[in-house]
Amino acid sequence: MDTVMIRSREYTYSQTIGRGSAGGNGFSEPVDIAIDGNVVYGLSRASEGDPTARVTVFNRSEEFIGQFSSYGYEDGQFVWGSSIAVDKNGFVYLADEWLHRISVFNGRADFANADNSAKDVGQENFIKHWGRQGINPGELNGPAGMAFDKEDNLYITEEFNHRVSKFTKDGEFLFCWGKQGTGDGEFNHPWGITIDSNDDVYVADWKNDRVQKFTSEGEYIATFGSSGDKAGELHMPSDVAVDKEGDVYITDWWNNKVEIYDSSGIHLTTFYGDAVKLSKWAYEALAVNPDIKALHDKANKELERYFLQPAAVEVDSDGRIWVVDCMRWRIQIYQKTVLK
Numbered sequence: 001m002d003t004v005m006i007r008s009r010e011y012t013y014s015q016t017i018g019r020g021s022a023g024g025n026g027f028s029e030p031v032d033i034a035i036d037g038n039v040v041y042g043l044s045r046a047s048e049g050d051p052t053a054r055v056t057v058f059n060r061s062e063e064f065i066g067q068f069s070s071y072g073y074e075d076g077q078f079v080w081g082s083s084i085a086v087d088k089n090g091f092v093y094l095a096d097e098w099l100h101r102i103s104v105f106n107g108r109a110d111f112a113n114a115d116n117s118a119k120d121v122g123q124e125n126f127i128k129h130w131g132r133q134g135i136n137p138g139e140l141n142g143p144a145g146m147a148f149d150k151e152d153n154l155y156i157t158e159e160f161n162h163r164v165s166k167f168t169k170d171g172e173f174l175f176c177w178g179k180q181g182t183g184d185g186e187f188n189h190p191w192g193i194t195i196d197s198n199d200d201v202y203v204a205d206w207k208n209d210r211v212q213k214f215t216s217e218g219e220y221i222a223t224f225g226s227s228g229d230k231a232g233e234l235h236m237p238s239d240v241a242v243d244k245e246g247d248v249y250i251t252d253w254w255n256n257k258v259e260i261y262d263s264s265g266i267h268l269t270t271f272y273g274d275a276v277k278l279s280k281w282a283y284e285a286l287a288v289n290p291d292i293k294a295l296h297d298k299a300n301k302e303l304e305r306y307f308l309q310p311a312a313v314e315v316d317s318d319g320r321i322w323v324v325d326c327m328r329w330r331i332q333i334y335q336k337t338v339l340k
Helices: 280-287 290-298
Strands: 004-006 009-017 031-036 038-043 054-059 064-068 082-088 092-098 103-105 126-130 143-148 154-158 163-167 173-177 190-195 199-207 210-215 220-224 238-242 248-252 257-261 268-273 310-313 319-324 330-338
Touching: 004 268, 009 163, 009 280, 031 319, 031 330, 038 082, 103 143, 143 199, 154 173, 154 190, 154 199, 154 268, 173 310, 199 238, 210 238, 248 310, 248 319, 257 310, 280 290
Parallel strands: 031 082, 031 310, 082 143, 143 190, 190 238, 238 310
Antiparallel strands: 004 009, 009 330, 031 038, 038 054, 054 064, 082 092, 092 103, 103 126, 143 154, 154 163, 163 173, 190 199, 199 210, 210 220, 238 248, 248 257, 257 268, 310 319, 319 330
């Protein structure tokens, strides 16, 4: 990617993390990440019954730390994992849209084996789950996205109830807003959600091809994006993130791109994917598997660089933009610099 400079902002491609993997340090259809300091949690949804469904734990230097959870219906397992979030105490929350529940894990568990190698702890770090399926306030129907506010209250988008619900981190219901529709404050299968430094809430309104912004009490403020496939337009946006300057990042899932707007909704630029180099994990895998390396050498490298159904986006405190590239089984990272 050539450096993009626009309105006192500079964007550059930084690196790629991850690879497809049947086990160990890799992803399988990742749908979300959560960042806790130097530690990152990646949720691999995988296919139904796939043993590669799990949460991968790694650091920003792409060092594999361990993994936990798995596909299933038991405590500490998930069927259709949809999102992941971390509270102030390092507890990891995982939303399951099939089981209509939120599972809680100790994200700071010991992931090291006796020889200090990374460990799959399975369900050992599971703490509890909460949530009950239903359409009434306080019940969940297809929990999709999650975001914590400054007080560690948890906002959850409900895909099938077409609303946003607010809970304490222990699952006590506080309030909800929204209904199915196309008007301001209405939703059609909402998905990703984020909260900015002012505690304003942004919701990826998936089938309405837009992102809506609200106060922390659910009062409508603004809309970002409109339907279409051109730069600045959206079709089935899956997630949203906001940086400390108020710029808004949206994964345009169907159109295979990421759109960036300023805080007033003016379109700034578009990312289409720039993975020109393999990740550290991918190089390690190819080095020990000549058959896969031979297939990779024959692949179309130009197509490999682009996003394929990007599912989620996060912005860290250093201005790095993490894009979960779902069907390429990886994360692409960009760097934003504010020019003086």
